[in-house]
Amino acid sequence: MSEHLISSKEMAQFVASGYLRFDDVVPKDLCEGCLEEIREKHFGYLNVGAPFEETWPKGTALGDAFRLPQVQGLIHSLVGPEPLYDHHAAHLVQAGNTRGPDMHQDSVIDFRQNYFDIQLSFFPVDTPDEMGGTFLIPGSHFRNVRTFEICGYQHMIGKIWATCPGGTIYVWNTRVWHGGRSNYTDQDRYMYKLRLNPTKPQIRNFDTSDIDDPEIGRILNTHHGWEGNDHRYELMKRVELWRYVSDQPGYDVGERFLRRREYQTQRVMT
Numbered sequence: 662m663s664e665h666l667i668s669s670k671e672m673a674q675f676v677a678s679g680y681l682r683f684d685d686v687v688p689k690d691l692c693e694g695c696l697e698e699i700r701e702k703h704f705g706y707l708n709v710g711a712p713f714e715e716t717w718p719k720g721t722a723l724g725d726a727f728r729l730p731q732v733q734g735l736i737h738s739l740v741g742p743e744p745l746y747d748h749h750a751a752h753l754v755q756a757g758n759t760r761g762p763d764m765h766q767d768s769v770i771d772f773r774q775n776y777f778d779i780q781l782s783f784f785p786v787d788t789p790d791e792m793g794g795t796f797l798i799p800g801s802h803f804r805n806v807r808t809f810e811i812c813g814y815q816h817m818i819g820k821i822w823a824t825c826p827g828g829t830i831y832v833w834n835t836r837v838w839h840g841g842r843s844n845y846t847d848q849d850r851y852m853y854k855l856r857l858n859p860t861k862p863q864i865r866n867f868d869t870s871d872i873d874d875p876e877i878g879r880i881l882n883t884h885h886g887w888e889g890n891d892h893r894y895e896l897m898k899r900v901e902l903w904r905y906v907s908d909q910p911g912y913d914v915g916e917r918f919l920r921r922r923e924y925q926t927q928r929v930m931t
Contacts (some may be wrong), residue, residue: 665734666868669907673880675739676902679802680833683735687726687828692785694722699751699785699853709748713857716746726783727855735832738867739779740859747778747856752841754793754850759843764815765808766801767835767856776863779804782831783853784823791894792850793842794823795831800885802836803898811838818886823852864908872907878914893918 667681675681687695698721707716713736717724726732736744754760756918767780788794798817822842823831833839835856844850871877879901888895897918913919 663729663868666866667735667738668868669870669872670699670874670876670880672738672867672906673877673903674883675832675834676906677881677883677899678799678885679798679837680797680831681735682825682829683731684737684826684829686729686731686830687783687785689827691722691726692827695726695783695812695820695853696785696851700720703913707746709746711746713744713746723853727781732781735830736781736857739832739863740857741861741863741866743860744857745860747858749853749855752795752852752854753884754841754844755847756844759845760841763795764798764811764813764838764840765813766804766806766838772926775902776859778835778856779832780835781855781857782833783855784825784827784829784831785851785853786827786848788823788825788827788829788850788852789846790822790824790847791845793844794825794850795852796822796840796842797831797833798838798885798887799889800895801838802834803895804838805836806838809880811829831905863906865906867906872909877903881885881914897922 667675671681713727717727719725719728727736782795784794797820799819799821804859823829881903882896884892893916896915900919904910
């Protein structure tokens with residue numbers, strides 16, 4: 662599995678932006694089998710809280726897709742060994758379905774420090790812009806909000822959406838703000854979402870051979886545009902999470918904002 666782990670720089674991108682994209686992960690013939698299963702019988706929950714490896718029988722298209730070495734590698738990199746199945750959903754936007762804004766955030770009740778679930782968004786067919794692929798707000802995963810506070814938002818600086826070939830997988834922190842879009846085509850749009858929970862500390866499960874690359878600091882300092890003057894706050898939260906996943910408790914970047922919070926004068930006893 663080691664050759665399929667994500668790099669330290671990719672992990673830093675996940676920490677800073679809350680998502681990663683992998684094109685052409687699932688072969689076309691397997692995508693076709695997955696789409697057939699999604700349409701027929703894969704709506705609803707399976708065995709919530711069960712080991713992920715036990716969720717889909719071997720020999721099923723979806724089971725084979727999630728057991729692909731690259732998929733196993735990115736899952737291990739982010740949530741570690743022995744993850745648990747949380748839930749899945751076969752998201753369907755029917756042909757010609759136009760919809761208003763539905764931006765929302767999952768996981769608003771489990772905002773735990775140094776812990777995150779992941780969601781994989783698998784697109785089994787080509788998803789052009791007019792088909793309305795899922796949108797994300799990069800870097801929003803440190804902003805814990807209630808859905809009604811953001812559900813009316815239609816546009817934010819830095820917003821991205823899935824325009825991708827079939828077989829693409831987005832993997833993202835479950836706290837990223839996201840939503841669906843209108844489908845202006847004459848074909849239904851499917852996206853298969855899978856959420857996983859870690860069972861072990863999410864520390865150095867990725868490829869650490871480039872962990873000292875100075876590019877990591879620049880990645881963590883990414884400006885997505887919407888942060889404005891609050892970019893410093895976002896940077897502090899990113900550094901906190903990076904310290905944890907990289908096992909570098911003294912790591913800091915830029916003006917070292919965490920230093921100001923952590924410094925405490927000590928009373929000298931005589």
